[in-house]
Amino acid sequence: MGSPEFRVVDVHTHMYPPAYVQILESRTTIPLIRRFAGAADPRYIILPAEAEALERVGEDASSSHLPGRPVTSHYSSLAQKLHFMDTHKIDISVISLANPWLDFVPSPEAGETAKSVNQEFSNMCGDAPGRLYFFGALPLTAPPEVLLASIDNIKGLRYCRGVILGTSGLGKGLDDPALIPVFKALAANGLTVFLHPHYGLPSEVWGPRATEEYGHVLPLALGFPMETTIAVARMYLAGVFEEVPDLRMLLAHSGGTLPFLAGRIESCVVHDGHLVREGKVGPKRRTIWQVLKEQVYLDAVIYSEVGLKAAIDASGVDRLMFGTDHPFFPPLTSDEQGEWESMTWNSEAVKKALGDGSDGAKAVLGNNAVEVLRLYKTAQED
Amino acid sequence: MGSPEFRVVDVHTHMYPPAYVQILESRTTIPLIRRFAGAADPRYIILPAEAEALERVGEDASSSHLPGRPVTSHYSSLAQKLHFMDTHKIDISVISLANPWLDFVPSPEAGETAKSVNQEFSNMCGDAPGRLYFFGALPLTAPPEVLLASIDNIKGLRYCRGVILGTSGLGKGLDDPALIPVFKALAANGLTVFLHPHYGLPSEVWGPRATEEYGHVLPLALGFPMETTIAVARMYLAGVFEEVPDLRMLLAHSGGTLPFLAGRIESCVVHDGHLVREGKVGPKRRTIWQVLKEQVYLDAVIYSEVGLKAAIDASGVDRLMFGTDHPFFPPLTSDEQGEWESMTWNSEAVKKALGDGSDGAKAVLGNNAVEVLRLYKTAQED
Numbered sequence: 196m197g198s199p200e201f202r203v204v205d206v207h208t209h210m211y212p213p214a215y216v217q218i219l220e221s222r223t224t225i226p227l228i229r230r231f232a233g234a235a236d237p238r239y240i241i242l243p244a245e246a247e248a249l250e251r252v253g254e255d256a257s258s259s260h261l262p263g264r265p266v267t268s269h270y271s272s273l274a275q276k277l278h279f280m281d282t283h284k285i286d287i288s289v290i291s292l293a294n295p296w297l298d299f300v301p302s303p304e305a306g307e308t309a310k311s312v313n314q315e316f317s318n319m320c321g322d323a324p325g326r327l328y329f330f331g332a333l334p335l336t337a338p339p340e341v342l343l344a345s346i347d348n349i350k351g352l353r354y355c356r357g358v359i360l361g362t363s364g365l366g367k368g369l370d371d372p373a374l375i376p377v378f379k380a381l382a383a384n385g386l387t388v389f390l391h392p393h394y395g396l397p398s399e400v401w402g403p404r405a406t407e408e409y410g411h412v413l414p415l416a417l418g419f420p421m422e423t424t425i426a427v428a429r430m431y432l433a434g435v436f437e438e439v440p441d442l443r444m445l446l447a448h449s450g451g452t453l454p455f456l457a458g459r460i461e462s463c464v465v466h467d468g469h470l471v472r473e474g475k476v477g478p479k480r481r482t483i484w485q486v487l488k489e490q491v492y493l494d495a496v497i498y499s500e501v502g503l504k505a506a507i508d509a510s511g512v513d514r515l516m517f518g519t520d521h522p523f524f525p526p527l528t529s530d531e532q533g534e535w536e537s538m539t540w541n542s543e544a545v546k547k548a549l550g551d552g553s554d555g556a557k558a559v560l561g562n563n564a565v566e567v568l569r570l571y572k573t574a575q576e577d
Numbered sequence: 578m579g580s581p582e583f584r585v586v587d588v589h590t591h592m593y594p595p596a597y598v599q600i601l602e603s604r605t606t607i608p609l610i611r612r613f614a615g616a617a618d619p620r621y622i623i624l625p626a627e628a629e630a631l632e633r634v635g636e637d638a639s640s641s642h643l644p645g646r647p648v649t650s651h652y653s654s655l656a657q658k659l660h661f662m663d664t665h666k667i668d669i670s671v672i673s674l675a676n677p678w679l680d681f682v683p684s685p686e687a688g689e690t691a692k693s694v695n696q697e698f699s700n701m702c703g704d705a706p707g708r709l710y711f712f713g714a715l716p717l718t719a720p721p722e723v724l725l726a727s728i729d730n731i732k733g734l735r736y737c738r739g740v741i742l743g744t745s746g747l748g749k750g751l752d753d754p755a756l757i758p759v760f761k762a763l764a765a766n767g768l769t770v771f772l773h774p775h776y777g778l779p780s781e782v783w784g785p786r787a788t789e790e791y792g793h794v795l796p797l798a799l800g801f802p803m804e805t806t807i808a809v810a811r812m813y814l815a816g817v818f819e820e821v822p823d824l825r826m827l828l829a830h831s832g833g834t835l836p837f838l839a840g841r842i843e844s845c846v847v848h849d850g851h852l853v854r855e856g857k858v859g860p861k862r863r864t865i866w867q868v869l870k871e872q873v874y875l876d877a878v879i880y881s882e883v884g885l886k887a888a889i890d891a892s893g894v895d896r897l898m899f900g901t902d903h904p905f906f907p908p909l910t911s912d913e914q915g916e917w918e919s920m921t922w923n924s925e926a927v928k929k930a931l932g933d934g935s936d937g938a939k940a941v942l943g944n945n946a947v948e949v950l951r952l953y954k955t956a957q958e959d
Contacts, residue, residue, distance in 0.1 A: 368785075370784060396779075397779045399779065400778060400807055405811070408814070411851070412849055416838060416842040424803075428794075429783070429791075432794060433786060452834040454884075455834050459798045462918065463794045463798035465909070465918065466909060468909060469642075471910070499839060502837045505883055505884070505890075527847070527850060540844060
C-alpha cells in the first residue's frame with residue numbers, strides 16, 4: 196500500500212548521463228554534441244534542420260544562429276535536477292534518457308552501452324533515494340537475445356520502473372511483429388513503456404518557409420505529437436493491444452493527438468470496406484476508446500486546460516500523469532534557475548481542469564504515478 | 578435578421594456535378610473515375626495507395642478488391658442529396674465540390690472549368706431554393722488575374738457563400754505570400770474559406786503494413802486532420818491571420834487537431850530561441866488561441882463528444898458548425914438509403930456535449946451556420 200501523503204511526481208523529465216554525453220560528443224552525424232570556440236555551452240544538435248544549420252555555421256562561434264540548443268548543467272547535473280525539483284515543489288522525478296536514446300548505437304556495442312547507461316541512471320537514483328526513479332533505455336539495434344537480456348538486466352535495477360521507447364522500434368515501427376516478444380517481456384515484468392517521439396514527420400510537410408522562418412515550432416509542436424499518434428494507431432490496427440493485453444504504455448504529450456482523433460479513428464475503422472470485408476470489424480473488436488481507457492496512460496504535458504480536459508475525458512482522471520519535459524524548453528526571458536513555464540503551464544492546466552487541491556488534481560499531479568509506477572516501495576523500505 | 582426558427586444545417590457535404598465527373602472520367606492519373614466491366618458503379622480513385630491497387634487489378638471486375646470507392650447516386654444526384662437531408666432532418670446543406678477540387682486542372686482550362694462547375698452548383702441550389710447553398714471552387718492553377726476574376730464571378734452567384742480550399746494553395750502551401758491577395762479578395766467579399774484536406778502526409782509515415790492491412794484508416798483518420806493542422810499552423814506562423822484580419826476560415830474536421838495542440842503550439846512559440854531573437858515573440862503577438870476564438874470556425878465533423886468538447890472549449894460554442902461529410906463514409910452494414918453513422922455519431926456528440934435541445938446544441942446544429950454564412954436571406958426573399 197502506498198503512503199496516503201500526496202506527492203508531486205514528474206514522469207516526463209530527461210537526463211543525459213556522462214557516458215551518453217561522451218557518445219554524442221564523439222559523433223559526426225546527428226544526434227551529436229558540438230563545442231564551438233567561444234560559446235559558453237556545447238550545443239546539442241538533433242533535428243535534420245539543425246544539421247543543415249550546422250553545416251552552414253561551421254566553427255564560427257560568433258554567429259548568433261548557433262544550431263541546436265545549449266547543453267547546460269540542466270542536462271547532466273543531478274544537483275541541477277534536484278534544484279529544479281525543489282524550485283517547483285516536485286517530490287519525485289521518474290527520469291529517462293532523452294531522444295533518440297540508443298536508437299543510433301551500432302549493433303555490436305548496443306548491449307553494453309545500454310547496460311552502462313542504465314547503471315548510471317540507477318546510480319543517480321541511488322544518490323537521491325526516494326526522489327528519483329527511472330525508465331531504462333533498450334538496445335534496440337542489438338540482436339534479439341541481447342535485447343531480451345537487457346530487459347532482464349533492467350528489471351533487476353532497484354529504481355527502474357519501465358523503459359523509454361521511440362516509435363521506430365527495431366526500425367520498422369511499433370507495429371512490427373518482431374517486437375511482440377519484447378512487449379510481452381516488458382509486460383510480464385511489470386515494466387511500463389514510456390512512448391516518446393523523436394522522428395517527427397518528413398520535413399517537406401513543413402513547407403519551404405519553415406527552416407528559415409518558423410524556428411523549431413512545427414517539428415516540435417506538431418511533428419512530435421503526430422508521430423506518437425501514428426505509432427499508437429499503427430499498434431492498434433496491428434492488434435498489438437489485443438495480443439499483449441497486459442502491456443502498459445505511458446504516452447508522451449497526452450497521447451499526441453489521440454484523445455481528439457479517437458472518434459474519427461473509430462469512424463474510419465467501421466466505414467472501411469477493406470477492414471469490414473476482412474472480418475476485422477465486428478462486435479468483438481477492441482475500440483480505440485477501450486485502449487485509451489484500459490491500456491494506456493497519458494502524461495499531462497499538454498500546456499493547456501483544453502487539451503488536458505480532452506485527455507481526461509478520453510482516458511479517465513486516473514490515467515493522467517504530470518510531467519515537465521525538463522530540461523527542454525528552458526525559459527528564454529527569465530532566469531533558468533527560477534520558474535519554468537513548462538512547469539507552470541502544465542500545473543495550471545491541471546488546477547484549472549480539475550480544481551486546485553481536488554482529489555482529481557492530486558491524482559494527476561502525483562498519486563496516479565505513485566500507484567501505477569509503484570513509487571511508494573522505496574520510501575517505505577528506506 | 579435571421580428567422581428565429583431553428584434549422585439544422587450541414588456545412589460539410591460534397592457534390593460531384595456532371596461536368597466534374599466528366600473530367601474525372603477522362604483522366605488516366607489520380608484523381609480519376611474508372612468503370613469496370615460487370616461492376617454496378619464506377620469507382621472513384623483518389624489516394625496514392627488506390628492508384629497502386631488500380632494498376633494491380635487492371636480491368637478485372639470480378640476482383641473483390643476493386644480500388645477506390647463506388648460512385649453511387651449519392652455523388653451527383655440532387656434528388657439523392659435531398660433524400661439524405663430529409664432522412665436525417667437536415668434543413669439546409671451548404672454543398673461543396675469534393676477534394677481535390679480543381680487543383681489538378683491544367684492552367685489554361687482552369688478558369689473556364691471553375692466557371693462551369695460553379696455555375697452547376699449555382700443551378701443545383703436554384704433547383705432547391707432555401708435548402709441549398711454552396712462553397713465555390715477556385716481555379717488555383719490559373720494565372721493570378723484569372724483567379725481573382727473567378728472570385729468576382731463567385732461573389733455574384735446568389736447561393737454562393739464562400740469557397741472550398743485545399744492546403745496546397747498555388748502549389749507552395751497556404752503560407753505562400755502570393756496567396757495574400759486571394760485571401761484579401763475573399764475577405765473583402767465576405768466569402769468564407771472552407772479549408773479542407775486532401776494531400777494527407779507522405780505515405781512512408783504509415784509504415785510497411787498499412788497498404789495491405791489497414792485499409793484507408795491511417796491516411797483518412799490521421800493524415801487528413803494532421804494536414805489541416807499543419808496548414809493552419811503554417812498560416813499562423815507566417816502572420817496571415819494578422820495580415821488579413823477579416824479572413825474567415827471554416828476548418829474541416831473541427832480544425833484537424835488544432836484545439837488539442839494549441840497549448841503545445843503556444844509553448845513551442847514562446848520557447849523558440851529563433852522566434853524570440855527575431856522579435857516575433859512579444860506582447861503584441863497574436864496567439865493561436867486568439868486565432869481559434871476570433872478568426873476561424875470549426876465544423877463539428879469529429880465523431881465524438883470528447884473531441885467536440887475540446888473544439889468548443891478552444892473556439893467557443895458560437896464557432897462550431899454541424900456537418901456530415903456526405904457522400905463519403907456510407908454505411909457498410911446497413912441500407913445506404915437509411916441512417917448514416919456519420920450523421921448520427923456527429924449529432925449524438927453535439928447532444929451529449931451540450932444537451933439535447935439546448936441553445937448551444939441548436940447553435941452548433943444550425944444557428945451558427947445560418948448567422949455566419951447568412952443562410953436566412955434567401956428564405957426571406959423567396
